[in-house]
Amino acid sequence: MQRTQAIFGSTLFLILVLGLVVIYFPYIFCHWRLAPPFFGFLPVRAIGLLIFGAGLYILLDAYVRFALQGLGTPAPVAPPSRLVVTGVYRYVRNPMYMAILAAVWGQGLFFGNAQVIHYGLYLWAGFFAFVLCYEEPALRRKFGAEYLKFCAEVPRWIPRLNPYSPPHMHSF
Secondary structure, eight states: OOHHHHHHHHHHHHHHHHIIIIHHHHHHTTOOOOOOOGGGGGHHHHHHHHHHHHHHHHHHHHHHHHHSSSOOSSSSTSSOOOOOGGGGGGGOOOOOHHHHHHHHHHHHHHHHHHHHHHHHHHHHHHHHIIIIIHHHHHHHHHHHHHHHHHHHHOOSSSOOSSOOOOOOOOOO
């Protein structure tokens, strides 16, 4: 896939994911109305906002890396042609999913809405099943030993403390 196509495809997929998964569905649950903060502790709102912002930042960074380094999109129909192992991928194998969850759970904390938190739990279960049943087998087939080494070094969900340094890291 050419870089221009990858950028366009990633942008469209990002709009779809942000629009539906991160914005529309949480809105359905809370209508962006502030409920009393969890535990009656007002700083939970600030924590939620920070988590939401971090999630968006990581999500955008990961999308840019997929388009510019991987020359593909996060969509299964147009996957990257190169394995992306830079940026947040040096800490966790699934930063996009983690970023989406952070954005959703951050909204739940900010708005004080348990339904949004529960939605995030269901979302995580769906991501987990998708990663195990489709994504990881597809990546093993496509990238072989390179992906297996990456999996051995970088955790699926809980970030490692020090960055992974692959033998032939592409600069960004």
